[in-house]
Amino acid sequence: MPSEDEEDFQRPDPEIQPQQPSDGQSFEITNLEIIGSTVFSEEELKKVAIPFLVSLPTDLPGEVDSDSEGTHNAEINARAAHIDVLEGGVEVTLGQLRQAANAITNVYLTSGYITSRATIPEQTIADGRVQIQVIEGxxxxxxxxxxxxxxxxxxxxxxxxxxxxxxxxxxxxxxxxxxxxxxxxxxxxxxxxxxxxxxxxxxxxxxxANPLQGNIGFDTDSPLSVGRYRVGSTLQYFNLLGLGDRFSASANITTTGGSQSYEMAYQIPLNPMNGTISLRFAPSNFRITNTAVTGGSESNGTSDIYEVQVRQPLIRTFEEELAVSLGFRYRDGSSVLNGFVTPPIETSVFTLGQDYRRRDAQGTWVARSEFRIGTDLFGATERPDPQPDGQFFLWSGQVQRVQRLSSRHLLVMQLDTQLTPDNLVGSEQFFLGGPGSVRGYFKNQRFGDNGVQVSIADYITLLRDADNRSIIQLVPFVDAGYAWFNNADVQDAIGQENFLLSTGMGLITSPIEGLNASVELGVPLISVEGSPDVLVDFNLRYSF
Structure with a gap:
């Protein structure tokens, strides 16, 4: 991939213009017209052109140091303050007019309009009026x-x-x-x-690209109560209908058989700005297989998710993107919380999202925001207060900064949060612990209606291949998170430590293209019941 200051195309050969005769003969002009520009106003372009047609007045305020940087710009600005000098008539040559036209062309070039130019059209000068014509590419x-x-x-x-x-x-x-x-x-x-x-x-x-792409993997991204070790695979088929659409299907199953989750999704672009509509169906079933976590109780449950979302970028360039989204999600089923399966509940939720990305020379900013509104549509569960049900309102947000410290160090800082005034059902709560959260603790070991999480990691490249691809990276990290319930009685009944803090080291390797393996050793700095002194998470994945 080219660097950001490289061009991804070859410029056209410059257009050779016929030379008009230049005999140095002067003629008087009283008015300069600049026509054909839709990008810059005529007044803006006159400020660029007129300085080449008149001599610099001797009574300009201030002094111009001929050895200082920006002398040319200072002269241009000084002359531009005397645009009305043409009204009394000035003697100019064809060469001066060409210089003025070239200056206008340079304004276009420096603004990225490389195929636009200014010319002196054939004309009869009457009443001292002269035209410069802009031909926009x-x-x-x-x-x-x-x-x-x-x-x-x-x-x-x-x-x-x-x-x-x-x-x-x-x-x-x-x-x-x-x-x-x-x-x-x-x-x-x-x-x-x-x-x-x-x-x-x-x-x-x-x-x-190959329209059929996918991956297979083995990781520890699953709650301990249903089986910590998980195998999974994802398949994607691109351009199924020739519209740039995408179909995907995935399956993830724990080695104990305690969790079986599936997903099918379809996305189709709506417009050249990459507006999309997405459909998703995600059924799953689970049962408690680690009864030591739940004190010997066994339980099982299922859930089905149906979702539709429309996303539309409002600004979309390589450097910057701002998009909004509107979605609806229906969910029917149970959840696994703290090693127990909750009773089934139905939710019908509208989502309103905003996301923003900005690249700069040092890194990337990413920000996401989402409002979720639980409604009573399609028989969503209703319960008397203070019991959680399908009617709620919450906001979740994320901010991430990827900062390039050097050719070997990439600093990633991330903040996640969720806030709500309501008591939430299990599927909508904020979870802490596990890969992608507070490492060093088991997956979803802590949760609540509200929460905040902070992570800082330094990706240190130790080895690259001939194509400058990272082969081995060390990743020291610090994670912290805090979750709490709005209902004090629930908080007291659970009696859990709300604050988690950990540090550790990760190792990422990609020995061959498509194969990625990571191991993270997390050390909890705040002890919680059931958490080991050191926890190792891993992710082994092959993409094709």
Whole structure:
């Protein structure tokens, strides 16, 4: 992948313009007209052009140091303050007009409009009026090679950068987004000269990815009561209908048979901005297999989740994305809490989400926010207060910063939180413990209606391969979390330590492409009942 300051396309050869005769003969002008610009106002461009047509007045305020940085800009600004000097008439040459036109062209170039230019059109000067014409670059055609089924998909996304005038930075951004799209292994493009003045042709070459992708894995990402060790697999098929859509299916089963969870999902793009609609069905069944955790009691349960979500980016570039989403989720079934299976409950929940991502030279910011509103639709469970039921309101948020400290150190800091005024059912509570949470404790070892979690980890690369891919990484980390219930009686009845704190070290290795293995050794700094002094979590996964 190219660096962020590289261009993902070849610029077109410069258009050779016929030279107008330059005899140095001067003529008087009293008014300068700049036509054809839709990006900059005429007033803005006049401030750039007029300084090349008049001599610098001797009575300008302040002094200009010819040896100081920014001298040229200082002169431009000083001259621009005297735009009305043309009203009295000034003598200019064709060469000065060309310089003024070139200065306007440079304004476009530095703003990324590499196919736009300013020219001196053939004209008859009457009443001292002179025109400079701006020819803004346009995208004449988008040619796509390497795929037939996804050709329209590629064109529609590149076309987002093709609105007149054509901007190189916007085009680069769209190409980089396509390069990160799982539908493609690679995307390249050349920018060719079009058949009309100022027009260009984008010739894109794409290498479609294998439509069938997946992974198989073995990990410890499961509650102890239903079996800590889990095997799982995910299969995805891309571009099923030729629309850039995606179908996925997954299964995760613990080695004790205590948890069997499945998921099927389908996502289809709605527009070139990557608005999507997603459908999901997730059935599961579980039973307590580790009776030592629950004092000898055995229980089992099931749950079914049906979900639909629409997500629409409002801003989408390679550097920045802001999106909103609206969803609905129906769930019917039990939950596993603290080693026990809860009675079945139905919830009908609307979700309103916002997510934001921003890349910069040092790293990436990611922020997510979601409001969840439990309703009484479709027979959602209703209970008298203070018992939790299907009617509730909560907000959850996440902020993550990935900071590049050096070529070998990548610092990842993350904050997760959930706040609600209500007593929540088990499926909506905030959980702490396990991989991706407070390591060093078992999965979902603590929970509550509200919670906050903080994690800091330093990914230290020890070995890279010839392609600069990380082969071995050490990951020292510190995790902390706090969860609490709104109902004090529930808090007292459970009697659990609400605050978890741990530190430890992880090892990540990827000896061959597609194979990833991680081992995390977590040390709890606050002892809780049933938690060992040191806990080892692992994740072994092969992707294809």
């Amino acid at each position: 346009t995208l004449e055609e988008i040619q796509v090679e390497g795929t037939d089924r996804l050709a329209d998909y590629v064109r529609s996304r590149i076309a987002l950068a093709g609105q007149s005038p054509l901007n190189a930075q916007a085009l680069e951004s769209q190409l980089r987004l396509l390069r990160t799209d799982p539908l493609f292994d690679d995307v390249k493009a050349d920018l060719l000269r079009g058949t009309q003045p100022g027009s260009s042709i984008v010739a894109a070459q794409v290498d479609p």
